[in-house]
Amino acid sequence: MELIHSLKFKFEWRSYQQNFLDHFTEHIQDHHLHMVAPPGSGKTILGLEVLRRVNKRTLVLAPTLTIRNQWKDRLVSFFLNDVTFTNFSTNIKEPKLLTFSTYQSLHALNKRLTKAENHSLLEFIRENGIETLVLDEAHHLKNEWYKCLMALKEIEGLTVIALTATPPYDSSGAELNKYFELCGPIDDEIAVPDLVKNGDLCPHQDFVYFSKPSEAQIRYIVEYRENIIQFMNDLKVDTKFQNLLLEHPFYKNTEDTLEEIYGKPSFLSAMLIFLNSAGVDIDKEKLLFLGFENKVVDFPELTYEWIEILLQELLVAQREALGAYEPQLKAIEKQLGRIGVYEKKRVNFVGDEQLYRSLASSPSKLRSIHNILQEEYKVLGEQLKAVVLTDFIRKEFFDYTGEATGVLNKLGVVSIFQYLRIKSGHKQHLAILTGSLVVLHKTVVEDFEKVLGEGAFGKQPMVADTDFITISAFGNAKNNIVAAVTELFQKGKIKILIGTKSLLGEGWDAPAINTLVLASYVGSFVSSNQMRGRAIRTDANESNKTGNIWHLACLDPTISDGGKDLEKLKRRFTAFSGVSIDGEPYIENGLDRLQLPAHFDEDSHLEELNATMVQSASDRQNLGERWHEAIHKGSVLVREVKVPYTDRTPFRKVKRMRSVDAAQYLVIEVVAGLGLFLPEFLMKNIGTLLNKGIFQFLYFLLAGIVIGFAPKTYKALKLYFLFGNSFKKTIKISNALLDYLVRTKQIHSGSCAISVVAEQNANGAFVCYLKGASNYESTLFVNLLHEILAPVENPRYLLVNSNWLKRKWGIRNYYVVPQDLGRRKADAERFHSFWKKHVDGSKLLYTRTQMGRKELLKARLAHIVYQFKEVSEKAITWK
Template sequence: MTELKHSLNFKFEWRSYQQNFLDNFEEHITDNHLHVVAPPGSGKTILGIEVLRRVNKRTLVLAPTLTIRNQWRDRLESFFLNENSLVDYTTNIKEPQFLTFSTYQSLHALNKRFLDNDDDSLLEFIKRNGIQTVVLDEAHHLKNEWYKCLMILKQIEDLTVISLTATPPYDSSGAELNKYFELCGPIDDEIAVPDLVKNGDLCPHQDFIYFSKPSETQIRYIVGYREDIIQFMNELKADESFQNLLLEHPFYKRTEEVLEEIYDKPSFLSAMLIFLNAAEFEIDKKKLLFLGFESTVVNFPTLTYDWLEILLQELLVVQREDLIQYEPILHDIEKRLSRIGVYEKKKVNFIGDEQLYRSLASSPSKLESIHSIIEQEQQILGNDLKAVVLTDFIRKEFLDFKGDEVTALNKLGVVSIFQYLRVKSAQSQYLGILTGSLVVLHKDVVSEFEVLLGSGTFSMQPLSSDADFVQITVSGNNKNSIVGTVTALFQMGKIKILIGTKSLLGEGWDAPAINTLVLASYVGSFVSSNQMRGRAIRMDANELSKTGNIWHLACLDPTINDGGKDLEQLKRRFSAFSGVSISGKTYIENGLDRLQLPEIFNEETDLDELNTSMVQSASERNTLQERWHEAIDKGSLLVREVKVPYSGKTPFRKAKKMRSVDAAQYLLIEVVAGLGLFLPEFLMKNIGTLLNKGIFQFVYFLLAGVVIGFAPKTYKALKLYFLFGNSIKKTEKIGKALLAYLIKTKRVHIGNSEITVETEQHSNGSFACYLRGASNHEGSLFVNLLHEILAPVENPRYLLVSSSWVKRTWDVRNYYVVPQDLGKRKKDAIEFHSFWKEHVENSELLYTRTKIGRKELLKARLAHVVYQFKEVSEKAITWK
């Protein structure tokens, strides 16, 4: 049998972060799974070959494309094989060798062939060929068909699964994400971007956002849309027939009889009550008592679009057939909603229809944003500019665009961006287009293109819009060479601004010279965003001082305070990658917070000032290098943490003096200072009482004055302490309870280094909780479980219920979730509860699958609604 351990040897020295990963390899592989997150440029393929060398079993390596499959073979030959190597390897999956490099498509095709053969199967074929290790490269690509094939292979006893990816598909649906982790196992290790920057494998880089407003036509449409919705809401609240429908609905009229149904739809009941309250209808207090609320004084949340969506979606779609007697009312509401664009394809959507979202995402205003970015970068970099603009669609209909009236370019795409820059840019001769079906070059670079590709291999035709540019057509085998040829011209600086599609250039394309990347793409996922971004952060061997600026585009919706869907998409995109803070204190973190954007975006937001600030930061490329290295020196590894945003209405700085331990200090200062002013004045005014009625009467009046004067402040300070001041301490206690449980159950291993729960308060009022000293896998497990405990109550098997007079009076949270993984078995839930009582507080462990438990679960879910508990946590990754 071939032995990889002796036949393969890495010919060079491992980089420090690669060696650190390999040092922990044995610990990670004990469960026959190795799941590694490694960014572009980290040598992922080479590490993969070293791992399968150490596993030393017959191996099938699967890649998403032929190009990446061939990279594995090439890396094996270049970095591991020597004259004495005796390794059988092939790219033919039908005749596997000791090492077989193939694609997911090929495995899928092989499985389909076996499905038509009753005498054989894919599983038997793999077993027969002795394959015991499967490598899943670019594992984020796994689709349902491929997933099915691979789960068949997982039936092989002691099969080792090695999964490699740059970005786990966190934005996939819950079901798809669960499948992904079921196949790949939990993440064992992550090679950190800061390590790659420190080692010189990735360049210092920064993400920027360039903001724009919709066109006047778009704004008029959006404003009209919002006004129609407000009018509809007001009319519906005044509609007595609709109110009567709700009052006669079984959920309200016969609450006790339909409890089982209510348990399944507590949000619908909440929406009903919130709507009736907004319509100024007095809610039956008995309903609230029956639902478990001790007090009938309830502060109902405002009727928002979200609540109205839940209410109408249920009535118009889910329960429509059961409400046939109210069909005229529902039909009328349906028609009105459809007319204003809120109801389409049996879906109620008040936030904005798809047409509105797409009009913002592909707004022509982004063409001016791209032009401004390119102009500014050109001024800064001069002849060194190497800019790439990536977008979703080609838009060939704009190839015939003529003249200078750019308002005709009303859709975002490769050709419209090219035409806009061609008209507006002073250096349009440096423009080029590269897509799978369209290549456009300036006539000045055609001669170099011909030298590189070969004469007689292509034809060209001048663009009708500008004869200085030609459209290149290549036939036959030369099609495969055209991407490399245009890329070479870009690397040489003959093309300085290359516009292309993310489908062609977003993954696998390599042009290290890029120093400016504009992501004009809105159809995409975490994965594609990170892959596109990876094009700009690779180091350039010809320019060791390279820095990369990555520009994202956002067209804001001026009618809502959060900026709208376009900015929301960017927030999701930014959670997929880490970077350095843009100004102020240096730190490295994922997410949008590091760009220090305004908390509220509306029509008063000065976008020009915001863009000017971004451009100024983008021009400071030397400072960017310094900030990266300063931030890198502050830490040694990426730490996963739970971040809890500040949710108070009072600005954090103002509220801080009355939070946490400061509450007692503040109270003491207030009382002492107050008494210092109060006592002399009281003594002067009441000296007669002291002389005439005696010391006891005097003291009685003094104490009464102190209580009347200072009790409200005492009450307020104590209430603030219970409501807010203990949230960071409470979270730390919860973290300690969770850590103790994980150590006891051996899911966290205490080695030579101490593992502790840490909390950090941030200047903006938010705070973070994480494990110090734990492995990547342990830290990730801790964060996932803590996030689940702190999240709003959904449908857990077990609840931790804590209740006291103070909490009932001040509406402090008294429900916490036992995470799903810890609540599968009663024994585990009881053990976790014991640590909770030791570290957090006395509480009751409640099983929610009984009649009493379900009622308490309903109360817990409604409590989050009615009391507006806003302490919503999020997961973050920070360099520490």
């Protein structure tokens, strides 16, 4: 074929690129290659080398024309020595050996072929001999694009190469499954530490600056919460509603509706939890029928999540079947609508969207942005090159001429600009750059004219402040305006550039950025990572560049964990790898590396947090040193399962028990206790010894010891065995899983080369990962282990180990057989054999029989406490 001979990379590969290419043959064996590569890693160039090695007729698809053209430009600049090679095209209707196009063009072609020509896209691809499909920036795929691409996968032998900077981990489960169904599992990932080590990315850090809502917002949130609490209290004493639930077929005719119950176990759980919370005695016979032999269920408290499930079913899913109760349901619907928790047929007590929008766009973030830039200016001075990215322009504030910032009550480009213009002492450094609005300070207009050309644009003084000029370009100059403003920013003529993420978030590049403020809250963390990528590139003109990326969080004062704005931020941070902010340097994804508190209760705490962030951000030299120290401690990104420590008993106490053994711990506790107990006992009971004799005295002494120390003994043993269950058992499960994967040849590196490693963190959380495994093998192991430890949902097979002590102490009796290991009975049984070898004698239960369904329902009810909690989470660490 022509590709492998006509194309050749002109330069030397970087070490991490070469490492990826060394494993290429292994990755491509299944005709799939899924690569994750951060901005700056040469993803497009590697993609061209991959398709050269595959050496087949190829269609490359990109999300935009700009990125499509980058493929063609990189081909010409980096691979073509032979100028006579012209067998490439950007016209999908006339494909050549190499065709560069967009997803939109493919979708349009599919529609035209189907409607106008009664032809299929599948036939078109086959007729043109296309055997390789490259999906660039695969996280952009939409449903319509996905459908026609999945149709193409029917072509036998088609090779699919997927490239992305950030997999869409924050998409819904169904969307994420579609993504991996199309792209396949991740085969390899180029690590950010390798890029920093090689000098392709600069040392950088993510910081969070906290604010609290305005008084008006706080009143709104408090009233919102109080209305919900009042509604829940009223509902719990509503005997008509209780009667509705007691008469519901799920409760009244449990035996006759078992099949329906099995399809909606969460709804039954919600019913029982509500009735228990309302003080209704649950029918013990029903608990017995559902599989609870001791007729006791430890029901959790009624939370927002449970009442959402309950009312969503009653008001929407089962509304027609509950016609007899329509007046009552209608009244509840109106009440929910009045307090703002029922909209578009969705019950939402948590306030995910309504409260999140209020907090995410809080005007308190304007002050945060100002404070951040003031602090950055103190450190960097004239070297400051800051970009503030947000979602909306907010032109309604453009002509505001006042000096009171309270009017600026919405987050947007113009409101940020106006706030900084009024508050900042460096307004001459400000500029706006969006697709429809460009504002420059009058001191840089002359330089702008030199870059763009005299007479190529119109100028109009800004009404709010005549020191600023609004720019309007004409003709072809309109297309060059972004490049002209970017050049002024690169040169330092503009030091603070405020723009929209739609224009500057992806595809725009200005290596001089050393401070980025992400004031964006619309969209996924895929776009957040793209925006973040602007600030972490190296700058040829500044060899010691470091990048500070600031994220904004407005805390909900009615929620101790910070609320939805911070929760969204936590999810986004799973896409970011970075160095720990303090203590021993390590590199990890997620928000834990910033060492934030679990609870945010006091305003003073918030100020201390911001001060800590600012202090750390100001020491840029230390940032570089921490990166390089952490990089030298590892060599590869390791995927791991992290199990958080959630027990209320301090971890130090549990750790102390583990280190000395339970029996020794008890002896120490008893001896220490007796040292305090005996003297007091002797003083009080000396009369007994003298009057009634030694035997009566010893009787009272022993009784006192038992009464005084039995509870402590019970508690100590319980802590010890609970700890052993969570830590030691996870290690046993990991070994069982590894043994299974090696014996079934799903792991190819060999059992001698790979081992399970478990490490305990200082905060009590522990991690499990595979040492010596490939990226693909680690990903497979972590995904399966995470599924085993997850709350019980609806697996085909369960592992059941029930005994009295475990039930009494709340130790898990049920574990899930992962979906991929439970598709066939033979696979499930084989995994079970490894479980018995390494873990315990649990029984394998098939849940699709009547008895199995009952046990599954029991498992879900028994583990009801895990329903809305992360039992384990996936993490990526440099080791």
